[in-house]
Amino acid sequence: MTAEWVSSPVPAEPAEAELMRRVAAGEEAAFRLLAERHTPALLRFTDRMLRNRAEAEEVAQEVLFRLWRQAARFDPDRARLGTWLHAIAWRLCLDRLRRRGADLPLDAAAEAADAAPSPLEASSRRADLAALETHLAALPHRQRAALTLFYHQEMEGPEAAAALRLDLRAFWSLLRRGRAALRARMQGG
Template identity: 50%
Template sequence: MTDHQPWSPPPSTDREADDALMARVAGGDEGALRLIGQRHYATTWRLANRLLGSEAEADDVAQEVLVRVWNHAGRWTSGRARLSTWLYTVTYRLCVDRLRGRRHAPLEAAMDVADPAEGAADRMERRSEQQRVRAALASLPEKQRAALVLFYYEEMPGPEASAILGMNLRAYWSLLYRARGALERALTKGTTTGLLGRKP
């Protein structure tokens, strides 16, 4: 994927900074909330966009995540968990609520930037493959979809992804294995190496 940097746990200084900001938010500091938004809005928006397939809905979810931060900052316990993990968890749950309210929920993955040297036929073939993958992802249950998005798109390590989905690591690897198989079965033709090249 070329539209983002791989996810990685923030260093301890970032964790301490997040904890300090949450303490300020708990005291009613709106400026601290804005700083949390600057630090984490893009990652929560990106996850929501990949799960929901809608930039507008991703905006709504990312804004709602900040509302949750404002409302629950007083209950935040420093050092217990990373703020980024909690924000991903809230984002995932909000997306699941929206997905369950739909009859059909296409997954809109971000398009790669077009190569100026790429011919029209090559671009059409690449986009067609991306559309097949998006359609196949959209056909999966939301938890399988989330497992694939977190691991392959966000390149998140298993322990963090399993925590976000509320399951133990062994159960997460099992879910990811089933999700990968379901996705491969849903793809009627073509290669899946663009998404499934990373090995658990």
């Protein structure tokens, strides 16, 4: 006798375009779901750009506030929701960086290691990460944003280009210049 497994279909997550339509209609539950999906990536991006956790959180909150207020303006045929939100975050970060005039100093704490390395390995890794962050912070804002979106946020080139409001060719050029500048800084040149 064979046992047959009866499985009930798992309800699919609502598509982001549908959620945005519901947010535009004022549905708070749809907004909360989108906020839960996108806040971690927005915080990573804004924190890396602004290098100040409190400011990064403020910008991420402003992005979510704009998502709520401007949901009806979102066009899923023009961009993915994550791209649209990162474009808003980029402009808000750029405004703050311009007002600031210069970047804030890098916080000395490095990211925690995934595995439990030896104390010597952990110290070396923290020093390497701190050096990388210091060199990344010294790059022009646009180069830092391109590198962060492409490598840290793992956005595809077209999506990162859209977030920065660049055509794809200009984005690849900016990314190439950013990599070269970072490489030169790290090699001491």
